Amino acid sequence: MTPTDALIDALRPEVRALPAYNAGLSAGHVREQFGVTRIAKLASNENPYGASARVADALAQALADGIAVYPDPACGVLRAALAARLPVDAGQLVIGNGSEDLLSVASHTFLAPGDEVVTVVPSFGLHVICPQSVGAIVTTVPMRDLEFDVDALCAALTPNTRMLLVSNPSNPVGCAMDGAQIKRLLSCVSPGTLVVWDEAYYEYAVATLGYADCLALLAESGLPWLVLRTFSKAYGLAGLRIGYGIASDSRLADLMNRVRTPFNINHLAQCAAVAALSDPEHVAASVAHVTSEREGMRASLLALGYMPARSCANFLFFDAHEDAVALSQRLLREGVIVKPWRETGYANCLRVSIGSRDDNDLFIEALTRLGAAQSRGMQIEIH
Ligand SMILES: *Cc1c(COP(=O)(O)O)cnc(C)c1O
Numbered sequence: 156m157t158p159t160d161a162l163i164d165a166l167r168p169e170v171r172a173l174p175a176y177n178a179g180l181s182a183g184h185v186r187e188q189f190g191v192t193r194i195a196k197l198a199s200n201e202n203p204y205g206a207s208a209r210v211a212d213a214l215a216q217a218l219a220d221g222i223a224v225y226p227d228p229a230c231g232v233l234r235a236a237l238a239a240r241l242p243v244d245a246g247q248l249v250i251g252n253g254s255e256d257l258l259s260v261a262s263h264t265f266l267a268p269g270d271e272v273v274t275v276v277p278s279f280g281l282h283v284i285c286p287q288s289v290g291a292i293v294t295t296v297p298m299r300d301l302e303f304d305v306d307a308l309c310a311a312l313t314p315n316t317r318m319l320l321v322s323n324p325s326n327p328v329g330c331a332m333d334g335a336q337i338k339r340l341l342s343c344v345s346p347g348t349l350v351v352w353d354e355a356y357y358e359y360a361v362a363t364l365g366y367a368d369c370l371a372l373l374a375e376s377g378l379p380w381l382v383l384r385t386f387s388k389a390y391g392l393a394g395l396r397i398g399y400g401i402a403s404d405s406r407l408a409d410l411m412n413r414v415r416t417p418f419n420i421n422h423l424a425q426c427a428a429v430a431a432l433s434d435p436e437h438v439a440a441s442v443a444h445v446t447s448e449r450e451g452m453r454a455s456l457l458a459l460g461y462m463p464a465r466s467c468a469n470f471l472f473f474d475a476h477e478d479a480v481a482l483s484q485r486l487l488r489e490g491v492i493v494k495p496w497r498e499t500g501y502a503n504c505l506r507v508s509i510g511s512r513d514d515n516d517l518f519i520e521a522l523t524r525l526g527a528a529q530s531r532g533m534q535i536e537i538h
């Protein structure tokens with residue numbers, strides 16, 4: 156046994172058992188491996204219209220000012236800008252290197268080995284991986300017919316549940332709970348449970364008729380909660396890594412601020428986020444384009460015999476009627492990158508981001524040629 160073997164043997168078993176995050180392939184990788192020139196990257200829910208032009212200006216200015224100095228560890232300018240737009244105090248805000256950083260910080264702050272966490276399956280991978288990395292025990296509650304099963308979630312919650320972790324809208328499915336469902340779910344939560352509400356697709360969802368004001372419902376509940384949002388999706392800043400958390404109480408934010416590394420948000424990301432916030436028209440235009448493209452893609456999928464789940468986000472999730480990994484491999488050769496789901500029970504499901512019109516067309520054309528419905532010559536009935 157080498158010293159490295161011995162060291163690995165001595166580590167916390169939960170670290171050795173951690174699953175790897177299933178990240179999407181890069182366009183460069185696919186271009187190189189498959190020799191295709193035209194790529195539609197529809198696997199990571201990025202904004203096809205990119206960031207606001209104001210972001211490029213802010214970055215140029217920040218670079219000209221210099222990057223030799225450490226960033227503001229308190230992210231003061233950004234927190235003030237967010238607090239001016241949200242019904243909360245700046246003290247309730249925590250900024251992270253992407254909201255995935257905040258999932259990790261929240262796990263390290265609020266969870267201990269053996270603590271119970273309840274989340275939903277299918278789920279965003281880190282909702283399972285982050286709690287497990289600190290030794291928490293994660294119970295995953297299946298959805299029913301690709302909708303949240305609030306009764307099953309209530310049944311899984313106990314007074315010992317330390318954290319309830321929900322992505323609303325759901326990633327990967329795209330559906331969201333309505334106000335009555337959220338109220339019912341929160342009524343089942345014990346006072347000792349932290350509700351972590353991941354709203355990575357907030358800007359898309361809030362533009363959808365009937366989307367519930369989660370912040371208000373959480374505030375009404377009297378429970379401790381943490382809402383997570385991000386600049387990676389509708390704001391188009393995924394490459395810079397910046398997201399934020401809104402805590403029910405500044406004491407929770409303060410604890411997270413002690414656990415996170417002090418300079419976790421670089422200076423360029425802070426400047427970019429402030430600039431992005433100053434241009435709500437850009438976000439609104441992106442959301443409007445994506446929403447209309449989403450409905451176009453939904454219609455195309457239905458015409459091909461697929462049944463995408465209800466979505467108020469910038470992606471669609473559907474049963475491909477075949478192994479989704481095999482299908483997505485065939486799509487890669489056509490330059491189309493999508494995300495096959497890998498959780499048990501969802502191996503035939505695929506998540507496709509809504510991209511530009513051209514990217515969406517490339518996906519639908521490739522799926523028309525390569526999908527199971529076509530190759531089997533299925534007679535398709537549309538309900
Ligand atoms: C994309 C996504 C995130 C991570 O976003 P970053 O801010 O880029 O880290 C978090 N939660 C969900 C549900 C997501 O889909």
